[in-house]
Amino acid sequence: MNGIERIPVPLDVPPDQRKAFQERYDRMTGGSGRLMLFAGDQKMEHLNDDFHGEGIHPDDGDPEHLFRIASRGRIGAFATQFGLIARYAADYRDVPYVVKLNSKTHLVKPLQAEPLSRQWLAVDEVATLRDENDLDIVGVGYTVYLGSEHEAVMLTEAAQIVHRAHRLGLTAILWMYPRGRAVPNEKDPHLIAGAAGAGACLGADFVKLNCPAGNEAMARFEEVVRAAGRSRVLCSGGSRLDEKAFLERLHQQLAAGAGGNATGRNIHQKPLAQAVRFCDAIYAITVEGASVSEGMRLFRGDPGA
Amino acid sequence: MNGIERIPVPLDVPPDQRKAFQERYDRMTGGSGRLMLFAGDQKMEHLNDDFHGEGIHPDDGDPEHLFRIASRGRIGAFATQFGLIARYAADYRDVPYVVKLNSKTHLVKPLQAEPLSRQWLAVDEVATLRDENDLDIVGVGYTVYLGSEHEAVMLTEAAQIVHRAHRLGLTAILWMYPRGRAVPNEKDPHLIAGAAGAGACLGADFVKLNCPAGNEAMARFEEVVRAAGRSRVLCSGGSRLDEKAFLERLHQQLAAGAGGNATGRNIHQKPLAQAVRFCDAIYAITVEGASVSEGMRLFRGDPGA
Amino acid sequence: MNGIERIPVPLDVPPDQRKAFQERYDRMTGGSGRLMLFAGDQKMEHLNDDFHGEGIHPDDGDPEHLFRIASRGRIGAFATQFGLIARYAADYRDVPYVVKLNSKTHLVKPLQAEPLSRQWLAVDEVATLRDENDLDIVGVGYTVYLGSEHEAVMLTEAAQIVHRAHRLGLTAILWMYPRGRAVPNEKDPHLIAGAAGAGACLGADFVKLNCPAGNEAMARFEEVVRAAGRSRVLCSGGSRLDEKAFLERLHQQLAAGAGGNATGRNIHQKPLAQAVRFCDAIYAITVEGASVSEGMRLFRGDPGA
């Protein structure tokens, strides 16, 4: 895994914010250009399904679990909703935050109504929270459901959020998810590549995608990475997976050019200590170029790691 | 019933409003962290169904009945619409008010059209009413119908209202109600837990829920309380119940970690004196840790209470 | 018919507007607390159906007929659209006006599409018209179709209009009409009581309702008046009726606690002189406590009246 070409600061970041933007970008990526994003917006997106039940550790039932992990584990940034950050960040000031600006529940399914998720708060309100409390908020996030009949609403909000984030020296991450009646196969690599390019057109610094997996799909992953251009591709962690398989897939994605990963359930459904160690493993592989076996040693807490 | 860990002031409350916010929060909860909310928004939500008819005392036909109760009974706060507060509060200045910022009628049923309730007035207008008249307005309220096809509209309004309330030193209470074609069972405890977590993501100080009841459901109530995290769970009083059964259920909910209750019809459908005494009973149990039998003595007006 | 308890000025009227608000309220009601509203918004609501045809005097074909009546007859206020007031009021400066801020035509029926009527102009524009021309504009009006699938739009506009009117020292009258597929019987007294209470929640000074009529319904009218609380109930005049029957119904409604009436077609479909005398009769009964026979003498222009 080679170093990634340094991405220039986008020109809509005003001159007096470029240094701050670059510092945030570098801090998020440990200077590697690759981001390990701990994604924790599922309490709205999936309600309590990801936090309680079979195979989920009881620790995960309390939202503070997410903050404990984000604080003790090695991560690039922790993405969650504004309300939770405002509520807990006073006790977790060391965490680099990404404020997820829209969210919806999964109650209404695409077959009932086309997906729509709208902006909750202004980027300026995020900047005020950052400045008034000296928090380490490094970016904002937003989901676009490409192919939804409400796509136009989300494309506009996304473009404005990315731009406003840049104006205020923040990075912008777009969750680009093809979804709706017009999308028979959300995981088609060519479609994912299209979503990557769409995120680039919207100006995103990072584009979170449901990356293709499996050998055949990986062969087509290069198309995705190339389509994103200077926007970096984050591969979603997706649903629960065996740790070794997870890290192997991650390593493969990074080797193929991914700009990082965004992992939620595979981290927070574990008990605290284990979740922290899994963060460490993912971070080492993503940012520091560790091997899968090094990652597994970190996860198991082997002395030699 | 133990004391509740003190909830820190959310970071989106600006520094110069934190003391006022904390004082309002403490006043609402009598310093216990638990809130006895007298909920009186039903004149819009249910039109005159809750105020006139079989088993409803004639006192309840006049909106002033609500203010008389709020003034004479012990309550944490009285929630109702702006218009009624502007009309009556000059004569009921001692009442701590929560302004309910949205309401709809129950005329259009979910099977006819997906539920939608929109913000009526700005939080700033509430703050002006408070300041210009030196009223004890302690917070604002808003209902979100999770799972409605119009969910996106309400999530955005809710997030903005909570944030703006915090900016102006006010607390925010969200009524989180799963409803619509996508919601076959509004009272499923796991779904209620999801609604609790969603309220936390939106930044609510208190989340009003249709709490599960019955022994089996109570066993799953812990999931709800944990999911809400530092947002406190208010159990809705719901439809009319025998007083003893009501107080027993309340005691059980509090013992299981509820942060209070929101009771309307079970109070205001009674004649004034009785309604006042029922408030006193609920308050003693909720805020002061009284037992059910102490509560019943207060309700009956026993000298020993 | 007894005097009505003096309604306190709502607290959202700012201190420096309270005297002006009270004076307008008193002038509208002749100090009685009861309002005789000459309702003239039908040129939009019913197009030309109420102004031309069988049983309608030719005088009524010209919009100026309304202004002539309003100027010569005794009325509390004349409600019509901004455009007509701007066009004619220079010649009718003595008339107290209520600006009806929304209107729709009756072309689209509820079975074709749910009723929706939206605000045309801002209350501030009404205040400017008032101040720039020294007109006697005493209030604004707005219609809410409760139970329409578009109810949320109108509830928000209504709440904002009432509040903004109060800020500018103006009274606010809401036409509260249950209508739409969800409303099988628009005249159900219990539903009308609900609409009255809803108007109170919105902060209306007066709530215009399709009041129940007939002996049985009158028995249930008390529920309506009580539900409105300190908002006063105006009974709509409705479709054309024999003058004596009209005045008897009016007298009965007032005796049962109505806060006035809002009459249109029963006045303006008459030739000018007759319309003026009918206004005088309605005013005497509504504001001055005259009997029906005194009213009829005024209508007939009997010397003894």
Added chain:
Amino acid sequence: MNGIERIPVPLDVPPDQRKAFQERYDRMTGGSGRLMLFAGDQKMEHLNDDFHGEGIHPDDGDPEHLFRIASRGRIGAFATQFGLIARYAADYRDVPYVVKLNSKTHLVKPLQAEPLSRQWLAVDEVATLRDENDLDIVGVGYTVYLGSEHEAVMLTEAAQIVHRAHRLGLTAILWMYPRGRAVPNEKDPHLIAGAAGAGACLGADFVKLNCPAGNEAMARFEEVVRAAGRSRVLCSGGSRLDEKAFLERLHQQLAAGAGGNATGRNIHQKPLAQAVRFCDAIYAITVEGASVSEGMRLFRGDPGA
């Protein structure tokens, strides 16, 4: 044809704009109170159907044809879209312009979707164009589809445009067209009278209508003119007609009280010289009270005219 009573300046024109408003009104009507409007908004409304094809002179294919006619012919005002005026008016500075503020294409038919035409630009932008370039812009125009399910949108925009035009010293012309599934007969004289009254309620100075034609309909035209009150009725020229028949119908409409006409296709589908002479004829009849035969002499360019 008698002189028309002078219409007072509406009171929402601010005092310092009343002189300018009156001068524009007088200039548009040649002091007669009657307006000859050259209507040229069809390039959007009917796309190229009115400008190319069987029976249409090739001159009409170029938008500049409209400006040439407006400049050389006698007209009260020329109504067209802002974009065309901004593009051509530098070369046609002598033309009095009315800026048509909304337009739609005719591609979507009422049976496919209810008609909706929305405001393009603000009246203030029109005033800036006028002032910055010293153009003779005398008013603005807007179409309302009464009876469309989107009627509420257009009523609001219309009311605001009329009011804002008056604030800026401009006249306002409303195209009032009943259309949609709820309108079985767009030309019913009683309905047209309703549309006229609706235009008056909205505050229009002129109401453009599809006037009834034919002897029977003319008998009912008085209802229309009366319903409009002090708003003046402009009869649409409609589709192509023989010149003599056109002028006779016009004369008849004016004799029955019409406040002018709005003619498009019957003018611009002719070659330039002929179109100019037809304007002269229409103007003479409308504003100067000429007879039909005098009009025909002007059209034919007879030396004696």
Added chain:
Amino acid sequence: MNGIERIPVPLDVPPDQRKAFQERYDRMTGGSGRLMLFAGDQKMEHLNDDFHGEGIHPDDGDPEHLFRIASRGRIGAFATQFGLIARYAADYRDVPYVVKLNSKTHLVKPLQAEPLSRQWLAVDEVATLRDENDLDIVGVGYTVYLGSEHEAVMLTEAAQIVHRAHRLGLTAILWMYPRGRAVPNEKDPHLIAGAAGAGACLGADFVKLNCPAGNEAMARFEEVVRAAGRSRVLCSGGSRLDEKAFLERLHQQLAAGAGGNATGRNIHQKPLAQAVRFCDAIYAITVEGASVSEGMRLFRGDPGA
């Protein structure tokens, strides 16, 4: 091919911006009045379909390919989304840019839902990007789907964008595409002429159209050019075509009065060097009046060219 009459600066360009506007217009058109637009908005419009696959050179997979072509080839302007320009333009400062302000994906087909594409960012934000970075942004672009049931939304946005662009000294290009259930044949020359006129009404400087092709259609192309008036017609390059056939069609369109072309796929699907030479060929024909054979020599890189 003769010179084109100089188009006057539209009057909504304020006096202090007219010189800058004229300079931009002249630079875009090489003083010829004809524009060679390199259209590169397809990464959103067609996702990755135009950038990867059979017959597409691998160079095209990376968005930077577009910038490399725009920088090395001769073009009038390069149109793409704001996000891409902000990301790459620091390295491609010599390119004249047109910011395409709306875009949609092709996932939802017209038979599923009527087409809608909405504005992403304000023209003022484009001007800030231009001024803050001294970029050569010469204009903005916007697509209107005429005949869509959402047409009204796009007509308003288009009119406002054109006007605001002019206020800020920028040119405006409208993509005018008839589309939706109401449009059985998008390529009907008479309909295209209507779209051209509609673009003129909206004030566009250039109107991008799917121009008719083939001898029969070319015979009707004059109608299109005439309908656009002083707005200049750009013919879309459309889907992939043999180079010679492409240049012949282009030459024919220009000879028939087209004001230029807008070409995307026919350029960028080629490898870089070839794409650059094809730009040179198109430019020479469009702006400099070269013949098709001269164009082909440039494309082939013949020494004699």
